[in-house]
Amino acid sequence: MTSTSYLTVKALTKYIRRKFDADPHLREVYVKGELSNVKNHPSGHIYFTLKDDASRITAAMFRMNASKLKFKPEEGMQVFIRGEVSVYEATGVYQLYVQTMEPDGVGGLFVAFNQLKEKLMNEGLFNPNFKQPIPIFPKTVGVLTATSGAAIRDICTTISRRYPLVEIIIYPTVVQGENAAPNIVKNIQLANRQQRCDVLIVGRGGGSIEDLWAFNEEIVARAIFESKIPIISAVGHETDTTITDFVADLRAPTPTAAAELAVPNQQELVQRILKNRSQLHQMVSTKLNFERNRLTKLRNAYPLASPERLYRPFTEKLIQMDMQLGRASQLYLMKKNNELQQLDTALKLNSPKNAIQYYQNQLEQTSNRLTRSINSVIDKQKDSYVAAIRTLEALNPLAIMTRGYSVSYKEDKVIRSASQLKIEDTISIHYHDGEAEAKITKLRMKE
Incomplete structure (x- = not known):
């Protein structure tokens, strides 16, 4: 066979689909089964698998038909479906295209009612706390x-x-x-x-x-x-x-x-008003009688017959307190006068003129003590300076050299021993008033 005798996959799939579409028994089928792998697509389409104990078939319900459902298809739900069977060319898989769906056993509206009721109840829309009063x-x-x-x-x-x-x-x-x-x-x-x-x-x-x-x-x-x-x-x-x-x-x-x-109810309101009015009249009458009796008792009471006796103890107490206040005021004034006299005496003794003289004397005494202390320190420092000069003069090597001593150097180093020298060495001799150079011609070492 030539290559032209072979069908393409696309041509074969189209042929199979036409066979499905041409079959009158597949154009409208009524199937019952259990929903599985239910997926609600954001576009509104519903994809799922319809199965029973022996077989399963993939199914799709497009948005136009899915929007008419009164209930929400759920996993494991038994349903009655009306639709058609065709082939999805992209995958070569035959599937059921659903037009209507009803729950098995109860009506779709009843299922939808219970689903929405549960949903809203879980969201709190039935909560009594949100109810407004009428x-x-x-x-x-x-x-x-x-x-x-x-x-x-x-x-x-x-x-x-x-x-x-x-x-x-x-x-x-x-x-x-x-x-x-x-x-x-x-x-x-x-x-x-x-x-x-x-x-x-x-x-x-x-x-x-x-x-x-x-x-x-x-x-x-x-x-x-x-x-x-x-x-x-x-x-x-x-x-x-x-x-x-x-x-x-x-x-x-x-x-x-x-x-x-x-x-x-207006009639009930009128009856309630009449009843309340009657009760109010009775309450007012009872209250008035009670207050009248109370007023009579008060008028006939012994204290009111002689009212001055009620406030007599308070009058006497007021007089006593007034006398106590007068005595306390006098004592307080005397105490303050004494304190004032003491302060006046102290102020005279410590007048500004006396204070100035006192502090001047204190200043002169302090100044004299400070001068004596400074002079004493200066004298001590002078003595220390003189002693230090004498010590330096005693230790000064130049002072020793004035008495006939000299210092010899070889290559800028002090010669401390004859062992440092050898014949023909040139040395430098330092005196107190100058220097001289010499050449070693003879060495004698002490035994």
Whole structure:
């Protein structure tokens, strides 16, 4: 065979792929199995392996289909999958391209609900410490719900009946379908920007889990958590539970109940006011009677009959203290006068004139002592100087040489012994008044 008879790898792979794509049984397959090696790519695609006890197949779910999932695929999850089988030409591997996915055993929405609930709970969005109190007497109540239906009618009727003083602001909201969650978030944020409402009611009437799903979306839960205005969740019937019920500051079983929780009952307030007024009258009457009796007892009391007796002991004590103060003042003045006289006497004795004379005498005495000490030191130094001169003169070799002595040198070295000389040596002889040179002609050594 010639080289042209051989297929390229690319041509062979394309041929195999066309076979897969042409097979009607592989264009739409329904497979169940266990998820393994699940990888959520940043692009939004999901890659995983679908396996059972005997086999496995690689699978991919692209972003367009993956974005429609209500739950998050996880390792080990049993699922039902609808898709098609084809060949990935780059690797020559056949794989399953997933279009839809549902959990095995329970619905996808139920799984998604539990996954989001666990996620938000771990983040602390359900923590009671973050719940805001609902105002007791709100001036304005905001209602986020559909303008058609029983929910809005029940809420407005209940609020008007219970507390007609309050203002109601309705934010028409889509509460079902794909656009519901973004619209709910938009109106919550709008109400927070306007800052007109004291409390918000967010909800709708009953329905299936699919109908209520907008209130299970993560963006709605986070918008409720971030709201600065307290929010009452009122979704569905009493048996319905959504994520917003856990995140909201207060959960109402029905929209009507939410209206009752949002405002007080005017009839109950009137009854409470009447009751408080009656109790206040009774308390004031009791207090007045008590004080009247107390005043009567005080008027008839013995001390008040003779009030001067109450302050007589204090008057006597004041007189005694005044006398003590007078005596103490006199003693203090006498003591200070004596001290002043002593200081005056001392000042006279130590007047500036006497002090100057005293210090002059001290200065003259000190000066005389200093002069005597200096002269004494000078005399001692003179005697020491004279003694040192005499010692130097006695030790001066020149003084000895005046008596007939001389010093001989050979090559600038003092001759101390005849052994240092030899015949014909030239020596230098130093006298006290000059020098002379000589040549050795004869040597006689002592035995």
